[in-house]
Amino acid sequence: MALLEVEDLHVEFGSVSDPIIAVDGVQLTLEAGEVVGCVGESGSGKSVTALALMGLTEFPGRVRAHRLALAGHDLRTLSGRQHRRIVGKEIAMIFQDPLASLDPCYTVAFQLAETLRVHGTHAERSSAKLRRARALELLRQVEIPDAEARLAAFPHQLSGGMAQRVMIAMAIACNPKLLIADEPTTALDVTVQAQVLGLLLKLQRERGMALLLITHDLAVVAETAQRVYVMYAGQVVETGPVPGIFAAPLHPYTQALLAALPEHNLDRKRLKAIRGVVPGSRDRPSGCLLHPRCDYALERCRAERPRLEGARGRESRCHFPLDERGRPTHGWAPMSRVRASSP
Amino acid sequence: MLAFVLRRVALIVPTFLGVTLLAFALIHLIPGDPVENLSGERGMDPARRLRLLHEFGLDRPLPVQYLDYVGQVLEGDLGSSLTTHEPVLQEFRTLFPATVELAFFAMLLAVALGLPAGILAAIRRNTAADYAVMGISLTGYSMPIFWWALLLILFFSVQLGWTPVSGRIAVEYDVPAASGFMLVDTLRAGDWGAFRSALSHLILPSIALGTIPLAVIARMTRSAMLEVLREDYVRAARAKGLKRRQVIVVHALRNALIPVITVIGLQVGLLLSGAILTETIFSWPGVGNWLIHGVQSRDYPVVQGGILLIATIVISVNLIVDLTYGVVNPRIRHA
Amino acid sequence: MIEVEESLEAVEPGPRAAGPLTEFWHAYAQSRGALVGLAIAVALVLLAIFAGALAPHSPYEQYRELTLSPPAWQGGDPRFLLGTDAVGRDILSRLIYGTRLSLLIGLISVAISLSFGIVLGVIAGYLRGWTETTIMRLMDVMLALPSLLLAIAVVAILGPGLINAMYAIAIVLVPHYVRLTRAAVIAEKAREYVLSSKIAGAGPLRVMFSTILPNCLAPLIVQATLGFSSAILDAAALGFLGLGAQPPMPEWGSMLADALEFIQRASWVVTFPGLAILVTVLAFNLMGDGLRDALDPRLKR
Numbered sequence: 015m016a017l018l019e020v021e022d023l024h025v026e027f028g029s030v031s032d033p034i035i036a037v038d039g040v041q042l043t044l045e046a047g048e049v050v051g052c053v054g055e056s057g058s059g060k061s062v063t064a065l066a067l068m069g070l071t072e073f074p075g076r077v078r079a080h081r082l083a084l085a086g087h088d089l090r091t092l093s094g095r096q097h098r099r100i101v102g103k104e105i106a107m108i109f110q111d112p113l114a115s116l117d118p119c120y121t122v123a124f125q126l127a128e129t130l131r132v133h134g135t136h137a138e139r140s141s142a143k144l145r146r147a148r149a150l151e152l153l154r155q156v157e158i159p160d161a162e163a164r165l166a167a168f169p170h171q172l173s174g175g176m177a178q179r180v181m182i183a184m185a186i187a188c189n190p191k192l193l194i195a196d197e198p199t200t201a202l203d204v205t206v207q208a209q210v211l212g213l214l215l216k217l218q219r220e221r222g223m224a225l226l227l228i229t230h231d232l233a234v235v236a237e238t239a240q241r242v243y244v245m246y247a248g249q250v251v252e253t254g255p256v257p258g259i260f261a262a263p264l265h266p267y268t269q270a271l272l273a274a275l276p277e278h279n280l281d282r283k284r285l286k287a288i289r290g291v292v293p294g295s296r297d298r299p300s301g302c303l304l305h306p307r308c309d310y311a312l313e314r315c316r317a318e319r320p321r322l323e324g325a326r327g328r329e330s331r332c333h334f335p336l337d338e339r340g341r342p343t344h345g346w347a348p349m350s351r352v353r354a355s356s357p
Numbered sequence: 358m359l360a361f362v363l364r365r366v367a368l369i370v371p372t373f374l375g376v377t378l379l380a381f382a383l384i385h386l387i388p389g390d391p392v393e394n395l396s397g398e399r400g401m402d403p404a405r406r407l408r409l410l411h412e413f414g415l416d417r418p419l420p421v422q423y424l425d426y427v428g429q430v431l432e433g434d435l436g437s438s439l440t441t442h443e444p445v446l447q448e449f450r451t452l453f454p455a456t457v458e459l460a461f462f463a464m465l466l467a468v469a470l471g472l473p474a475g476i477l478a479a480i481r482r483n484t485a486a487d488y489a490v491m492g493i494s495l496t497g498y499s500m501p502i503f504w505w506a507l508l509l510i511l512f513f514s515v516q517l518g519w520t521p522v523s524g525r526i527a528v529e530y531d532v533p534a535a536s537g538f539m540l541v542d543t544l545r546a547g548d549w550g551a552f553r554s555a556l557s558h559l560i561l562p563s564i565a566l567g568t569i570p571l572a573v574i575a576r577m578t579r580s581a582m583l584e585v586l587r588e589d590y591v592r593a594a595r596a597k598g599l600k601r602r603q604v605i606v607v608h609a610l611r612n613a614l615i616p617v618i619t620v621i622g623l624q625v626g627l628l629l630s631g632a633i634l635t636e637t638i639f640s641w642p643g644v645g646n647w648l649i650h651g652v653q654s655r656d657y658p659v660v661q662g663g664i665l666l667i668a669t670i671v672i673s674v675n676l677i678v679d680l681t682y683g684v685v686n687p688r689i690r691h692a
Numbered sequence: 693m694i695e696v697e698e699s700l701e702a703v704e705p706g707p708r709a710a711g712p713l714t715e716f717w718h719a720y721a722q723s724r725g726a727l728v729g730l731a732i733a734v735a736l737v738l739l740a741i742f743a744g745a746l747a748p749h750s751p752y753e754q755y756r757e758l759t760l761s762p763p764a765w766q767g768g769d770p771r772f773l774l775g776t777d778a779v780g781r782d783i784l785s786r787l788i789y790g791t792r793l794s795l796l797i798g799l800i801s802v803a804i805s806l807s808f809g810i811v812l813g814v815i816a817g818y819l820r821g822w823t824e825t826t827i828m829r830l831m832d833v834m835l836a837l838p839s840l841l842l843a844i845a846v847v848a849i850l851g852p853g854l855i856n857a858m859y860a861i862a863i864v865l866v867p868h869y870v871r872l873t874r875a876a877v878i879a880e881k882a883r884e885y886v887l888s889s890k891i892a893g894a895g896p897l898r899v900m901f902s903t904i905l906p907n908c909l910a911p912l913i914v915q916a917t918l919g920f921s922s923a924i925l926d927a928a929a930l931g932f933l934g935l936g937a938q939p940p941m942p943e944w945g946s947m948l949a950d951a952l953e954f955i956q957r958a959s960w961v962v963t964f965p966g967l968a969i970l971v972t973v974l975a976f977n978l979m980g981d982g983l984r985d986a987l988d989p990r991l992k993r
Contacts, residue, residue, distance in 0.1 A: 070595055094601075102598030109596075114589035119611050119687050128607075129597050168687050184597065368832075375833030379845070386849045495981075499921065499973040501928050504948055504966030507955060511963075515956050630838035634929060638952065648841075649933060652848050660848055668837045675836070 015086055017224050018044040018067070018192055022080035025059070025066050027295075034295035036062040036075070038248035041322065042226075046191065049218060049225045051239030051256070053232055053271070057292045059248035060228045061110075064194050068107050069097055085191065103133040106185035110197040112177035116169035122180050123149050123165040126187065133188040152183040157213060175206035179213065186217055192224045199234070211238060232271060236260055241327070244268050247293050247303040250322060252330040262338050264330035266308050269340055302333065310334060310342040361689055365679045372672055374427070380665040381426045384657060391415055394657045397439035430665065436658035438651075445662035449644060454537025455525060456643030459635070460628045462559055463567035468621060471571040475578025475617075479586065480605065490575055497572030502631050506565035506638045513561060520561050523640035527554040566635045570624040577620045581613040588612070615686050622678025626671045719986035726982020732975035740792040747785035748773070751942040755780040760958045775960045778950055783960070786942035787968050793854075793943050794924050794972060801858050801923040802916055805865035810912070812866070813873025818881065828874070831867040839864045843926055847935045854943070857936035861926045865919050872915055876908035910987040917980035921973040928969050944969050 025037035037059045044050050052060050066077045069089065082089045084105055092100070109115045117125060126149040130138045138144055146165070153161035156179040169177060178198060185193055195214060199207035215238055218225045227239060235242050235256065242259055244252040244267065252265035263269045270288045272278060279285050290307035293299055302320050305311040314333050322331045334342040384391055392409050393399055401409070410416050414425055429435070435445040478490035514522045525539055526532065530551040535542050540559070543552040585591065586609055594608045633645035640646070644663065651659030683689045720726055739746060748771070755772075759780040762768040768775050774783040816824040834842060846860035930936030931945025939946060947965040954961050 068596055070592060072592075098598045098600065100598070101596060107596045109589060109593060111589055115593040117590040117594065117608050117612065119608075119615075128599065132598055132600075168691050170688050171691065181593070371829050372832050372836055375829060376836055379833060379837075383845060383849060388849075388851065495977060496970070496974065499970055499977050501925055501932075501945070501948075501966060501969050501973075503929065503932050503945075504962070504969065507948065507951060507962045507966070511955055511959050515959075626836075626838045630840035633840055633844075634932070637933070648844070652844055653934065660845075664837070664841060664845055667841060671838060672836045 016043045017046045017048075017085055018042065018226075019081055019083045020063075020067065020079060021082075023063065023066060023082065024076075024078050025062050025071060026076045027074060030076075033076075035298065036248055036295065037066065040245070040248070040250050042243060042250070044192065044224050044226060046224055047218075047222045048241065049215070049227065049239050051235035051242040052226060052228045052245060053230060053235050053242060054245035055230060055292055057247070057294075058245040060245050061196050062248075063245075064107065064196050064226070064228055067194065068101055068105065070101075070107075099133075102129060102190075103188045104190055105192045105194070106188075106190040107194040107196065108178070108181045108185050108198050111201045112181045113169060113172070113174055113201075115181055116172075116177055118169050120168075121165065122153075122167050122169075122172075126152060126165075126180070126184055129184050129187045148187070149183075152187055153180070155186075155217070156180070156183045157209075158183075173206075174202045175210060178202060178206075178210050182210075182213065182217070186221065186223070189221060190223060192226065193218070194226045194228070196228045197230070198227075200229070200231075214238075232260070232275060244271070247298070249303060249331060251304070251332070253322075254328045258328075262336075262340070264324065264328070264335040265332050266310055266336065266342070267304050268330075269336060302331075310344070312344060358683060358690055361683045362680060365676060365683075369672060369676055373669065376665060376668045376672070377427050377430060378423065380661050380668075381423050383661050383664065385419075387657065394655070395436075397656070435662035435665070438659050439656045440654060440659075445658050446666075448647065448659070449662065449666050451537070452642060452644045452647050455539075455641060456629075456632050456636070456645060458538050458540065459559070459562055459566060459641060459643060460625070460632060462563035463628060463631075464570060464621075464624065466563055466567040467570035467574055467624065471574030472578055472617070474571075474575040476582055476605075476610065478575065478579040479582030482583065487579075490579070494572040494575045497568050500568070502565060502569065503634045503638055505568060506561070506635055509561050509565055510638070521554075521558050523638075525555065525558050525642060526551060527558075530554055562635050562639045562641055565638075566628060566631050569631060570621075570627060573624060573627075574617070574621060578613065578617050581616050582609060585609045585613045615682070618685055619678055619682050622674065622681065625674045625678075629667055629671060716986055720982055723982045723985055725978045726985070729975045729978025729982060732971065733979055736791055736795065736972055736975065739788055740795045743788050743792050747782075747788040749782040749785040751781060751786040751789040752940050753781065755782075760954065760961070762958070763960050766960070774964050775958070777947070777961050778954060778958075781940075781942075783947075783964055786947060787944070787964060790942045790944045790947070790965070790968065791972070793937065793941065794927065794969075797854070797858055797861070797927045798920045798923045798976075801861040801865065801927070802919050804858070804862035805919065806869055806912070806916055808862075809866045809869025810873050813870040814877055816870065817874040817877025824874070827870065831870050834863070834867045839922075839926065840929055843930060844933070844935065847930060852935045852938060854937040854941065857927055857930045860930065861923045864926065865923065868915060868919065869912065872911055873908060876911060880907050914980055914984040914987060917976055917983055921976035921980065924969065924973055924976070 020040065020042040023037055023040040023042075024035070026033035026035055028034040040059070040063050042050075042052075042063070052063070054060050062071070062075075065071050066075075066079075067082070067089075069092075071077050079090060084100065087100070089097070089100070116122075123146060127142070127145040130145045130148055132139075134145070134148070138148060149165060150161055153164055158164050158176060158179050164172075164176070164180075172180065182198075193214075198214065199210050202210060211234065214225065214227075217223065227235065229235060239256050241255050242253065243250050244259075244265065246267050252259065252263065252268045254264070259268065260272060263272060267288075270286075273286045274288065276285065288307055293303060293306075299306050299316075301317050302308070302311070302315040305315040308315065312334070318333070320331045320333050322329045324330055324335070334344040336342055384394060387394055392406055392413065392415060393401075395413050395415075396409050398405075398409075414422055417425070433446050435449075437444050438448060441448065474490045474494070478487040481487050510522055513520045521527065526543075530543075530548065532539065532542050532546055532548065532551055532555075535545060539555040540552065543555050590612075591604060591609055594604045599607075629645070632643060633649060635641065636643045636645035637649055644667065647659065648663040648667070650656070651663060755776060757780070758769055758772070758776050759778055761772055761776045761780075763775040764770045764773050766775075772782045772784065774787070776782055777786070812827055816827040837845070842864050843857075843860040846863055847856055850856040850859065927936055927943070928945030928948070931943045931947075932949050934946070934949060937943035937946050944965040948962065951962040951965070
């Protein structure tokens with residue numbers, strides 16, 4: 015049984031008759047102790063998915079799923095109280111902007127102790143002294159220098175990197191089975207990014223924690239994850255193991271993402287960008303969501319919605335997945351040159 | 358923090374001087390002869406006028422007169438009332454506690470009802486509760502205070518006979534004026550009947566005066582809470598698995614209170630404006646009433662002194678509010 | 693690898709973008725409260741303009757035999773729908789003419805204070821330095837006084853009366869507009885289009901008024917509407933204290949001044965004028981809120 019099972023997750027906002035679709039049938043699985051990446055552009059729905067997993071979808075969002083379970087427990091049918099026992103304890107999350115995610119009015123010590131007071135052991139919940147000792151220990155585990163002094167600090171006295179370490183400390187305080195990291199390094203300086211990532215991986219290894227790393231940075235995923243989900247416009251378009259998926263992507267979008275990396279454009283004057291824009295919440299294309307921007311799109315792509323298909327653990331959502339040489343299986347004909355073609 | 362405090366205190370000085378300038382200019386801008394205005398005597402013979410002119414220092418150049426005036430003010434000499442011949446400062450001191458008592462209860466009401474109402478409206482956004490709070494609040498600050506006071510009197514005093522119409526306490530009670538605060542003094546004297554009477558006299562004026570601050574506080578609390586509830590740290594707090602009430606009270610409210618406290622403090626100026634009208638209607642013996650009678654009877658020392666004193670109080674309260682803000686906002690306190 | 697080529701498909705033209713005025717109206721009409729406010733305001737303006745035709749009686753004519761007559765539905769004379777006051781004047785007619793007075797007071801006071809406020813604010817924001825400091829300190833002093841107190845001080849100097857009350861109210865409102873304009877000017881000054889205008893050779897006055905000002909308009913419009921309702925309340929307060937419009941003018945506040953005496957005998961003398969003030973102020977507050985919500989996203993542009 016997988017640690018996290020998500021099947022057919024939908025998240026909508028707005029009116030019921032004319033909804034804004036943020037997540038459109040996503041599926042995810044995570045095994046215990048795995049590091050899984052989730053990549054996509056802004057607007058791909060990755061953060062919304064993460065929030066839905068935590069049950070933090072903001073009102074008036076509506077979440078529904080065919081299956082949403084953590085270690086076998088169905089998350090959809092939990093009462094508020096049961097849910098609160100899981101969130102922060104079994105499954106924890108860190109966010110993109112660490113300085114904004116810490117309450118400016120309370121010290122680091124207070125905010126760390128808060129987690130312990132709610133989810134800690136009986137001893138931790140009753141003894142303030144013990145909580146403080148634990149907080150100190152946690153700060154040391156996340157490699158914060160001069161931890162004793164930092165306990166009394168307020169968020170505005172911390173740097174971005176330190177704030178993120180504090181957030182990580184709060185997240186791992188009760189040994190969660192799954193840690194969701196939503197763009198944990200995007201808001202940090204480049205030099206700090208590597209450190210924080212390294213810390214996350216170290217903690218993951220030490221504690222056997224599963225890590226769901228959400229990012230738009232392919233390089234990060236390539237270095238850290240064991241498997242990756244590629245998301246586009248609220249759907250999972252490809253999933254596979256790292257590095258295989260990058261060596262031979264199945265979906266044109268993945269291919270395009272890779273092609274846009276600076277490392278793959280050393281011989282060009284301009285980065286190979288994907289033309290067009292991510293569909294907004296309103297103007298979703300018919301058929302395959304990528305077809306207006308896909309160079310290989312054919313009539314079938316405009317007409318019919320592709321499903322996520324393929325070998326187990328190596329699926330893609332495309333009518334004409336790419337072969338090992340990166341060419342579509344229907345032949346090679348960009349849409350603009352084709353008047354009427356049959357698949 | 359220290360720099361913040363010093364800067365705020367330093368700003369007071371020019372503002373205070375500005376107010377003294379305004380009060381000083383008042384006498385000289387009023388149409389008519391300043392000597393007549395300041396003495397209250399009309400049609401004096403020239404010799405007496407000359408003598409008074411010299412006595413009031415009106416024959417000296419204006420800048421010197423101003424400096425003299427400031428000097429007098431700092432010594433506590435604000436002239437004497439033309440009608441009662443009592444020193445203005447003393448009259449003010451005697452009457453001020455009545456206004457403070459009224460303003461205090463009005464503010465208590467405004468905060469005790471306004472704050473929870475605003476929080477409720479924010480948590481239950483776009484529901485009936487929210488619309489009700491916003492609707493009542495809007496009506497509250499669209500109403501003229503004096504009309505609202507009259508309506509309250511009409512309903513509770515005239516129709517129902519529950520509360521008295523005017524004054525601070527029923528005529529039959531004679532309470533030794535110790536602190537000037539009726540509730541305190543009646544308790545000190547151990548006179549229960551008097552205490553209850555004072556309380557019942559306090560109710561309607563407090564409601565009338567406190568309505569506008571209540572409306573404003575409810576509104577501002579709601580919008581502050583709505584903003585705070587959208588913040589990342591509230592979401593992060595929820596992600597920690599905290600109880601809903603904990604998230605709202607410990608995190609959201611604490612942060613929302615920062616701007617709200619400023620708003621509460623600034624209501625004091627509004628309260629003093631409103632007190633003028635409320636005291637008039639309820640015949641409440643406070644400084645508002647005193648000032649209006651001064652204006653209506655052309656008692657210029659009273660008008661001048663009253664304006665200066667009230668303005669000074671407002672400035673001081675604003676300073677305290679500013680400093681409180683600095684304490685409550687951790688970014689300033691632990692800069 | 694596939695070349696990224698321009699698609700040769702024709703691009704369909706999208707729906708024609710709505711003009712800014714229509715766009716604004718759509719945003720404004722989102723709020724029911726704002727629409728109600730607008731409707732009432734329009735009704736009031738019409739009432740004010742056509743007071744002569746709509747009012748059944750003259751506001752000054754005294755019907756001595758019918759003093760303190762109750763409203764028609766409480767048994768009074770049907771000629772006087774809302775009853776008469778202490779000297780026998782028709783309350784309904786006085787209220788209708790009072791609309792004209794109140795709206796006029798609001799309009800003139802706001803117009804005066806906007807003019808002064810904008811000019812001072814632009815000067816302060818544009819010139820900075822000592823000019824700015826002096827102006828802002830002066831505004832601080834004015835704001836240190838509770839608004840009614842300041843108005844009373846001005847009236848104490850100028851003497852009671854409708855015109856003087858208007859001046860007083862205008863003076864009270866000025867600091868708010870100065871602050872607003874100055875803040876907006878300072879923010880706009882740093883923007884690029886001002887720099888380019890300067891480079892193109894526009895003199896400071898031209899830059900101030902024709903380039904910067906139009907972009908500060910939105911918050912000013914909102915404040916002006918709210919200032920309008922504030923002016924009406926202040927005018928009523930001054931009237932009530934006997935410092936504003938003088939009898940026999942049918943100003944709503946002064947109508948309430950006599951009411952206190954008759955509160956037990958003739959409650960209608962109290963209720964109706966206050967209701968008129970409430971409805972008017974409410975309407976403009978609703979409009980102001982609606983304007984703020986409609987203009988807000990554009991403010992952030």
